Amino acid sequence: MASYPDLYQIPAGRLDAFVTQQLQPDVEWKEEVEDAFKRVERFLRDQCFHTQLFLDREVRLKRVVKGGSIGKGTTLNHGSDVDLVIFLSCFSSFQEQIKLRGHIITHVVERLTRYRESLAFDIQSINVRQSWRRGSAPRSLSFYIQARRRSEPIKVNVLPAFDALGNLAPGEKPPSEVYENLIKSQSKDGEFSSSFTELQRSFFKYRPAKLKSLLRLVKHWYLKKVKAKCPRTLLPPKYALELLTIYAWESGTQKAENFNTDEGFVTVMELLRDYENICIYWTTNYNFESAVIRDFVKWKLKKNRPIILDPADPTNNVGEGKRWDVVAQEAAHCLKQNCCYDKNDEEIQSWDVQPETEA
Template sequence: MQPVKSYNCVRCGNDFASQMALKHHFQTKHIGRVYCDKCGTEVLREKLKEHEQIVHCKDEHNLSREYLHWDQPQQHEDKFVASGKSVSCRMCGRSFGTIHSREQHERQDHHFTASQRARMSTAFCADSILDQRSPQLLQIFVETNLRPQMGLMRVACGGEVENFIDLIQKCCPLTVTRLIKGGSYFKGTDTRSWSDIDVVIFSSSFLNIDDCKEKISSSLCGLENNLMISAMSNRILVERKASHSLQFQFKCFKDLHIHHFDVIFCYDLLGPIASQDAKRNLYRQLYNCGDDVKIQLYSISLLKYQVDFVKASTLGVKDLIRLVKHWFKTSLAKPTEANRFRRLPSSYAVELITIYVWQLAGKPIFFSLVQGLRAVLKFLVNYSDILIIWCDHYDKNFSIVKKVLQKESRPFILDPVNPTFNVCENSNAWDEVTHVAQQSLLKPLLSGVQAKAPWLFTNNW
């Protein structure tokens, strides 16, 4: 029996049964489109300048304030939508139809071998926590270096943040009907060196999602202008104005640290108390939507439930999350010009993986951080087997969940409040994470460590 011949699109990697189908696909999807040199996104040729201005360029006011980079800005991660990151090449940004075709392209066109991956992924810092040998010292390190300062300092910080959020509402050019607060600060997973805050503003000024999409850019400009003439303008540094959010740094209590804000406007789809039917209807809209911006806007209504899911974890779990985030920051190499399109798993994915591993251990209230870190790293080593689903907000038998599961992509972490979103799809570098996790398990802190109850299940990994 003759094998069925397929015709491959050189631009996106999709396969087609005939040359006619391939030609039709190329004409409708790629003709007149070019790749953006900065992010690798394929956009209409006549829209390239507009894309660069909206996504990549700071306005003149920000350029004049360039010297005010109080803290080294970190890249804000995409929220709620994967944007095809798992199928985009980490070297050139080109997108493909499948992860397999993307990996094949990286091997053939960029000679991305196992040894090259090892060189480009690993960069243990000089004073790595993995070089310690004492679990007690690790606990002290987390308490004194990662966990935010408590007591009066935290109270003062909380007051500053709330006052600034009140200012954002006053500077809002639209009628504010409801506001949701998220990010690591409100989930309780922020560290001494990094705190991000999401502020979602719902407004009755929007008639529907399409109206919101149409007006959101001008509304963000109005908010930015009002903030820049406010009494706190000298404590604000606008980092980036994306098509659907305003991102900036805010100096907190006595200029001791920085909070990274992400302000988003949205039409309120669910209201303050959502019924199960309202959620199911939202899930259907999400699943059938093909517009990334509208997916973001639809999903924003679920932010409160995402925050509540992580926030419900114990202090020990939050310390473990901080430790795993620190491991990512100090063990994996930063991207270079050669692999500038590499994207590591999002901090939200890190939080969910850590919570899941803790749940497998039976949700212990008190546990060894060494045992917890070892368990998470061993879990990451087998990334291609990761399949995590929670059913607190949706049922496994819900048709949307079944359809998403049929894709059988791995790794797979279904957002606990959004059954249309595989959180793992934001990354195209899981293989690098696995390599660094393997090397980390050989370091003095973890080498030779035996699993103890309730972590004995990790011996099967």
């Protein structure tokens, strides 16, 4: 794994240089990740779903979408999985996805085992991730591929998903019926978030480069200072911290392209320290015009805090039920370190950000 200088020993004025020199993905790594994506996509098309008749129906691979940090453009150097969301013709509803995805995953695992040579990579550790619901079908599969030039294997996650959005134009809001059907499915929170991967990706993709640098810095802090210390603790996902960082930037700078990274970092740490006040959401993709959506979101916003609603999926409070207190404790400790003080040993001032989205 890559070795980094200790973030807590880096003066606030050097944070931009730290991100540029240590956290930005290098060209070679990006090329290898892109090569891995293309090879796996080709394998899925040619070896898994090319002429497949499955469960008495045709199963076509409609498209493959990059999810996660790589899809959003916030990946860390040598430090992110390759998430591939596969949209299949056999899923005609959210309920069908639950019913059939276990069969799909079993099929892909069988094909990977039989035709792994066609990937021209060494395939390692094929694992199936189970659903949150006991007795329910698995949600995804993962495996590691060893590229020819890399010393570290790349983890690939494959998530079968119902194509709820169809041919949605860039920047277009989904029809209200999409979210009404999602809400009426009464699924577990975030169960079908993979169906909205393209909206999640678009929410991040066209943000300023400096904001993406701040996102990388916050994620690096989370991975090295929180997750590494508590590997078995049920922590909030990185996605929750990414959304919180975007909210802080939107509210604190009025979406400025240029800002002080140290101020943004301190602002996020303060929000995390005071996590019990957080209640944020966006109306980028869903709004209150539909009574079904309006009533559901208002109900969600009355739950225990922190609340960070996924801008692509209103059922998904991304940090619900997680150990925010552990994150808060480390954030409070971080605020006392060199990275949060200027060259005159003065505390970096945070942005004026309220912990709640204004109604």
